[in-house]
Amino acid sequence: MAFREYRIGCIMFGIALSLSMFITVILPGLDISSRSSTKAALEKQLTYGWETGFNYYDPFLQGKDKPIKVTLTKDPATGAAIDKTDAYVFPAGTHFPSGLTHDNILGDAVQKASVDLGKVGLADETKGGVFVVSSTANDTPYIEYATATKGWNVDATLKAADEQFLAGSGKTMFVREGCWWCHTLLPEQTQDWQSFGRPPLVGDFNGESPTTFGSDRKAPDLLHVGSRNSSREWMVMHFFNPRLVQPHSIMPRYDYLWGDVDIDGKPIDLAAWDEHYLEYAEGAHVYPPEVPIPAADSEARMLIDFVLNLK
C-alpha cells in the first residue's frame, strides 16, 4: 500500500466501521435481549412453534412441525368443567419454540416462574406435551407445562378440545403466500391505534421468528383483525374470492389453497366456479356460486385459523 496515508486510512476505516457495528448491532442486541416477555409473546411462541420461515423440519413451508392451539371448557384429565382456557398442544416430535429450549429468551422473571411454577424443565420435544400460559400472583406471565402440572396429555387434550386452531401452520401459509407484502402486523405507535388497535410492546416478540412486520402497507393491518372480524364464513368467502365480500378489494384470490376437495370430500373445480362467477358478475345469476368449505387439513383452513387467531 505504498503510502503511509493508506495504512492510516485502513486503520481508521476499521475503527470507524467497528464503532458503528458496536453501536448499531451489539448495544441494541444487548438492550433488546434484556427485555422480558409479555403474555402476548408467550402465546405467540406457543402458537407458532420454533421457526416459521425456511427450516430443516419444514423446508417447503407446508405448515409442518407446528403446534395446535385448542380451546378447552373441560379438563382433559378429569373431565370436570373449567373456565374457557387456551392450551397449546405439541404432538410428539414437534419442535419447541426458543423460549422453551433456551434460558435467555423469556427474561429473568418469566424464565424463573416458568421453571419453578410451570415445570417447563420437564418438557421433552420427543414426547410432546401440552402447555398453557399462566400468571403469577404479581402478574408475571409464565409458561406452564400442563402435562406435568395438570396431567393433560396430547391425545386427551385434542379429544377434549372445543375448537382446534392450526394457527401455527397458518402462519407458515402467511409467510409463504406473501400476505405480509401488503398486510402489516404492526399498528404504528402514532395514529394507527384508532383503526387497527393497540401497537405491540417491546416484549411482545421474544422468541418469534420471523416477525413479519411488513413494511409496504397496501391493505389493512392485521395484528388485531380477529377482534374486529371473527366470522369464519366471511373469511372463507374473502379468501376464496375477496370481490365476493368487498367489491373494491385488490387482494389476490387464494382459492388454490383449498386443494382438491372440500370438507365433504367433493372435488373442487376452480375453472367451473370461475365461469359461473363471471356469469354472475355479468348479471346472468342473482347469486354468486357457492364457496366450498375448506377441508380440515387444507392450507386454506390453516391460513383462516391464523387470521382468526390474531386477537
Add this chain to the structure above:
Amino acid sequence: MLKYLFAKEDDIPQGSAAIFFAVSSIAWFIIGTGLGSFNAAKLAFPDMFHGLYALQFGHMRQVHVHAVIFGWIAMAFAASMMYITPALGNTKLWSEKLGVWNCLLYNIGLCLALALLWSGITSGREYSDHIWPIDLYIAFIMVIPWCVNVWMTILNRRTQGIYTTNWFFAGSMLMLVIVFLIGNMPEFLHLTGLNEAYMTWWFAHNVLGLLITPVAAAITYYIVPKITGNPLYSHRVGHLHFWSIVVFYSTPAAHHLMSSPLPEWLKSFASVEGVLILVPAVAYVCNLLLTMQGRWAMFVENIEIKFTITGVLLAIPLNMQGGFQQTRAINWYIHGTGWIVAHAHLALLGFSTFAEAAAVYYGMQVLLRRKLWSASLANFHFWMLLIGFSLYWVSMTISGLIQGAAKIYEVPYVDVVIAEHPYMIVRWLGGTMVFFGNITWLYNMIMTARAGDPVPVGRQPAEVAYTR
C-alpha cells in the same frame, strides 16, 4: 463466453468478464422490470391474470425485488468494477478467468435463488428473503470471488495513488461482505423476536447505504471526468464523501422501524444519524456537478453523460427525502405508505440505475471497441426510462400521501384502495415503459457488438459518436 471457462488466463481477452456481467445485467434488468410491470398490473386490476396460479402476487413480488437488486444492480456494478478498476490502476484485471467463472456461477445462483423465492421457500424477512443456504452461496460463491478480483487488481495496480472510484469499490465490497454475513445472522444463528426484526432492517439499510449508493456514486466519479475530460472538482470533497458514508450511512438502520417498539434511544440515535446522511449526499452532488463546469453541453449531446448526470440530479430529491422522511415529525405520516415505495424506486430505478446504465453503455463500447449502433435508440431508451420512472415516482408519492391522510382521518381502508386506483394504473404504465425501454437497450447492445462501427485506437467513443 463459455469457451473461456477452461482457457488459459493469457488467452482470455481483457474485458471478457466485464462484458459477460454487462450483458447478464441487461438481461436481468429486462426480467426484473418485466416482473415489476406484471405485479403492478395486478395491483391495479387484481383479476387480470386470474388462473395463472404459478405467478401469484405474493410469490412474484420478492422475485421482482431480487431480480433487480441482485440481477440488474449488482451485476451492473460487477461489470463496472471489472473494467473500471483495472483502467484506473493502469493494469489488467487480476483474473479474467475468475471473473468469467464468477459471472457464470452468479447467474446460476441467482436463477436458483429466484426459483426458490418463486416457489415460496423464503426466510420471511424483507430484503433478506433468501434462505440461509442461498445466503451462504451468495456470500462465498457470488460475492467474495468478485471482491477478491477487485481487491487484487487494486493491490497490483501500476499507479502510485488510488483514485476515488477505487477506494469506494474496495471499501464497499468489504462492507458488503460484512453487512451480508452479519445481517443474515438471524438465519444462521436463529435469532428471534425484535432482534430478528431489527437485524432485518439493519441489513436492508446497510446493503443499500454501504453497497448501492456508494458504488453508484463511484461509477459517476469515473464516468464524468473520463468522458468530459475535466478533472474531478475536488478530491478533498471526495474524501469527505467517502468517510461520511462510512461513519454516517452505516448507523441509522433503526430509522426503518420508527413506529415499532424498538428501544427509544435507538430510534432517536438513528434519526439524528439519518439526517447526517445529508453530509455525504451534498458533498457528492456538489462535487459531480462542479466537475461538469464548462462541459454542460455534453449533458445534452452525450448519452453516457446524460444518463450519469440525470442520476446525480435524482440523488438530490433522493437524499432530501432520505434525510428528513425518517425524522419522527415526518415519518409517522408516510411510514409504510406508497411514499416509501416511490422513494425506494427513486434510489434504485432513479439514481443508481441511471449511473449504472451509463457505465454499461460506456463499458460495452470501450471493451468491444465499437461505437454505439444507434444513438437514437439510446436516446429513446433514456426517455422511456426517465418518463416511465417519473410517472412511477409521482404516482406512488401521491398514493402515499393519500394513505398518510387516511391514517389521520381514520378512513375505512377500502376507501384508500379506491382512491389509489388511478395511481396504481399510472404506476403500471410507468413500469411498463421502463420494461419496453430496456428491451430496446438490449437490442441496441446486441447490434453494437455485431454491427457497431469500430472505434479507432486511441480515441474515445464519445469523440466519434457523431462521425460516420
